[in-house]
Amino acid sequence: MTLADTKAAVAAAADTTGTASANGTVTAAASAVLKESEVRGGGIQMRNVDKIYPGSSKKALNDFNLDVKPGEMVVLLGGSGCGKSTALRSLAGLEDIQSGRILVGGQDVTGVPVNKRNMAMVFQAYSLFPHMTALQNVEFGLEVHGVGKEERRRVAMGKLELVGLADQAGKYTQQMSGGQQQRVALARALAVDPRVLLLDEPLSALDAKVRVQLRDEIRRIQLDTGTTTIFVTHDQEEALAVADRIGVMNGGRIEQIDAPQTLYQRPATEYVATFIGLTNRLPGSSDGREGVVFGRRLPVLPNSAKGSDVTVLVRPENLTLAAAGDAADGSAVGEHARVEVIHFLGALVRVDTVISSGKWQRWNNGEQLKVTVQLPANELPAGLAVGSDVIIAPRPVAALAV
Numbered sequence: 001m002t003l004a005d006t007k008a009a010v011a012a013a014a015d016t017t018g019t020a021s022a023n024g025t026v027t028a029a030a031s032a033v034l035k036e037s038e039v040r041g042g043g044i045q046m047r048n049v050d051k052i053y054p055g056s057s058k059k060a061l062n063d064f065n066l067d068v069k070p071g072e073m074v075v076l077l078g079g080s081g082c083g084k085s086t087a088l089r090s091l092a093g094l095e096d097i098q099s100g101r102i103l104v105g106g107q108d109v110t111g112v113p114v115n116k117r118n119m120a121m122v123f124q125a126y127s128l129f130p131h132m133t134a135l136q137n138v139e140f141g142l143e144v145h146g147v148g149k150e151e152r153r154r155v156a157m158g159k160l161e162l163v164g165l166a167d168q169a170g171k172y173t174q175q176m177s178g179g180q181q182q183r184v185a186l187a188r189a190l191a192v193d194p195r196v197l198l199l200d201e202p203l204s205a206l207d208a209k210v211r212v213q214l215r216d217e218i219r220r221i222q223l224d225t226g227t228t229t230i231f232v233t234h235d236q237e238e239a240l241a242v243a244d245r246i247g248v249m250n251g252g253r254i255e256q257i258d259a260p261q262t263l264y265q266r267p268a269t270e271y272v273a274t275f276i277g278l279t280n281r282l283p284g285s286s287d288g289r290e291g292v293v294f295g296r297r298l299p300v301l302p303n304s305a306k307g308s309d310v311t312v313l314v315r316p317e318n319l320t321l322a323a324a325g326d327a328a329d330g331s332a333v334g335e336h337a338r339v340e341v342i343h344f345l346g347a348l349v350r351v352d353t354v355i356s357s358g359k360w361q362r363w364n365n366g367e368q369l370k371v372t373v374q375l376p377a378n379e380l381p382a383g384l385a386v387g388s389d390v391i392i393a394p395r396p397v398a399a400l401a402v
């Protein structure tokens with residue numbers, strides 16, 4: 001039984017019984033999945049890893065810690081130079097580390113040579129052999145592992161089928177498109193049935209459409225094979241789309257690692273809040289539990305700064321926007337603003353405004369206080385146009401004060 005079969009069995013059994021834990025068969029099947037994942041590779045632990053490149057005084061990894069569960073897909077996200085590739089290369093054994101430990105499936109692999117770690121890596125550049133066909137490229141890794149000719153062909157064809165290229169097996173890779181070449185590289189990585197799959201910006205050389213297609217396919221294949229995977233990107237949309245969890249890196253370590261939605265809704269730091277999604281920086285106050293922005297109360301997240309003069313990071317969809325005329329009796333709490341740009345995004349509308357009350361004219365060294373609001377298109381006040389006077393206020397959704 002393959003891992004995918006076992007997973008399907010678990011899902012089917014859970015469907016008929018309603019609850020998984022109440023049924024002995026399901027529990028047995030679930031533990032079989034876990035056991036198989038563990039046997040295949042288990043999780044990854046990187047503990048207090050420091051990496052300094054020769055000739056450099058800066059730590060590329062600085063007390064780096066990461067835990068990946070068996071079968072999980074973790075995405076490392078972060079700006080250029082924050083250490084994403086170094087983390088992958090250190091894990092794969094392509095770089096020596098100065099301190100810390102690396103464990104795979106509970107085994108300490110620190111110092112174990114790269115070819116003994118049973119990991120496969122796919123890079124940004126396709127790194128295929130141009131004088132070989134797609135099939136020969138995929139067979140290559142198996143040949144290195146001493147797999148016999150017939151078995152090689154069978155496995156390689158299976159992997160090409162998995163990535164949707166069975167009909168292109170005989171083509172030279174230099175005659176293939178970028179997306180096809182990257183599929184071949186992926187098939188080659190999967191052919192050796194690695195314990196761990198490492199993907200370093202595998203999609204960044206591809207155009208937007210192919211990129212989305214292949215991204216979704218990688219996720220499907222990863223779920224299907226149950227391979228523990230780390231995927232590096234600096235594209236937040238890509239990260240949000242495929243990850244079980246996202247680790248946001250900054251200065252050689254992970255600043256926060258959580259499920260995509262948690263990262264977006266409950267960022268632990270300003271860096272994370274501003275790296276993922278859009279956010280407004282609004283003047284306000286906070287006592288560490290509750291804040292006030294534009295005269296309106298809202299909860300603040302743990303880790304929030306306290307004080308009468310703090311910046312509160314509020315997502316555009318967590319602000320309300322009303323036409324000022326509708327609140328002519330003065331009952332509406334909020335701040336007056338002038339509409340600058342209206343972006344129609346289909347079902348949603350994003351409205352860029354500038355706060356027009358004199359109170360905030362000296363905000364941020366005399367710069368105007370710009371606020372972006374996002375709302376469903378059908379909630380846009382009638383007649384709203386550039387130059388309209390509106391009232392903006394935060395919704396009572398938890399935000400980070402910094």
Ligand SMILES: Nc1ncnc2c1ncn2[C@@H]1O[C@H](COP(=O)(O)OP(=O)(O)OP(=O)(O)O)[C@@H](O)[C@H]1O
Pocket residue numbers: 053054056060078079080081082083084085086087234
């Ligand atoms: N071979 C090397 N020799 C010296 N310094 C290096 C080497 N490779 C990387 N560095 C440095 O280590 C730090 C981390 O680099 P790394 O390549 O891991 O970043 P990254 O997050 O993958 O960035 P990018 O998004 O640009 O790929 C950077 O400051 C970089 O300049």
Ligand SMILES: [Mg+2]
Pocket residue numbers: 084085086
């Ligand atoms: Mg890199």
